[in-house]
Amino acid sequence: MATYAIGDIHGCFKTFGRLLERIEFDPAHDRLWLTGDLINGGPDPLATLRWVIDHDDVVTTVLGNHDLHMLAVAAGTREMRKKDNFEAIFEAEDRDDLLGWLHRQPLVRRADGYLMVHAALLPDWSAEQALALSGEVEAMLQGDSPGEFFEHMYGNKPTKWRDDWSGAERLRVIINAMTRLRVVEPKGGMAFDFSGPIEDLPEDRRPWFEADEPAWSDHTVIFGHWSALGVHKVGRVACLDSGCVWGGKLTAMRLDDEAIFQVTSEMPKRV
Template sequence: MAVYAVGDIQGCYIELQQMLEQIRFDPAQDRLWLVGDLVNRGPGSLQVLRLVRSLGDSAITVLGNHDLHLLAVAEGAAELHRTDTLDEILAAPDRDELLAWLRQQRLVHAEGDYMLVHAGLLPQWSVKQAASLAREVEDALRGPDYATFLARMYGNTPHAWDDDLAGYKRLRVIVNAFTRMRICTLQGEMEFRFKGEVEHIPEGYLPWFEVPDRKSRKATVIFGHWSALGLKVMPNVIALDTGCLWGGPMTAIRLEDRQLFQVSCKNPVAQNW
């Protein structure tokens, strides 16, 4: 059995198909780990959801910010943005089944020495604590009052973790760290406007994974979300968002030997919004 982790897909269905062909993915034996953002901005979000769902237990996906945005829009908790490409999903005959399946997906996946997450982990969080906090959000998403959670999910504050946080403020910080964070201070204070390259990070901030003595450093964290960061393969960090949507390749890595696989983008979006 081989485990392949794949970077952000964002509706790039053709490239995902080609990647599965290149790695000769066998759902009966292999496993696919997806870093989230299955949908949006690309042209084939509906097809991506259908394909990943059809793979059943052979595919594990964590939720990204665009996946949560789709769920919020579907519940009337958020409005479509000009650049969204979610209409086909929202109008699909199997819309309800796909959205119900998406709500059941996790925020993080921890297995062996690896942790899969869309954006990152706050430096104060161990792998064990991160998994526990993720379950709090997953329970809210899967519960009967999930529409209220989605409506209260948005916002940049609080911008740092506090063990005493409660209610929707607590859940919001957890969601923002797992699905939106790129940089933070040494104390774990998050900043969400920055999307650029490392050399342009604002003073006082650094990539979340470079915070000294972060509590998750003994695990290898696999993540995406930060296309300007690009591919980064380190002993305890694997960043896989290589910007397929914007004209870069789609990237996968086989975890057993860290062999890389890439598929060229076929129809890049004109610009990085």
């Protein structure tokens, strides 16, 4: 039995299938961790989502920013953008089941010394607190009025965490950190103005995971979202988004020995 963590699929279902062949995935014995952003951008988000749900007993996933955005559009609180390709999911006969399943997914997972999140964790958060904060968002997603929650989800502020945040501000900081963050300012404030390769970082920005002695450092954090960073396994972090939707590669890491497996994307290379 092996467990494989896989980076952002973004609806690239054929590439995902080839990666499963590459790792000789056997659902009778193996398990998958998926870093979120299952949909959007790639040619077949519907098939991707259906496959993941059909294998729910052996697949563990977290929500990414694109997954949350689709739920907001479905709730009628956000307009679909030109680059969004949610139509097949919205028009599917099992639409309600698909969206309902996404509503039940968390932002953070933990097992065997690993934490998985789509984008980042703030340094003040221990593993236990990160899971609890993810639970607060889960409660809203599964509550009676998720549309109201989505109305307040968007925005870049507040930029720092405070334990006494409440309401929309509290949830927005949690979601922004866990599904959107890549870099922070010198004093630790979240910044959303950079998504390029790490070698191009401005002097006043640093990766979120370079904080001194973060509270989560007793775990290894697996994440995606930062496609320009690519596969990046340093210390207690492992980024697995290698730009599949941009014509790069789709990456799997076997957790038992942290071996890396990759296949080339079905998407054309985009610069």
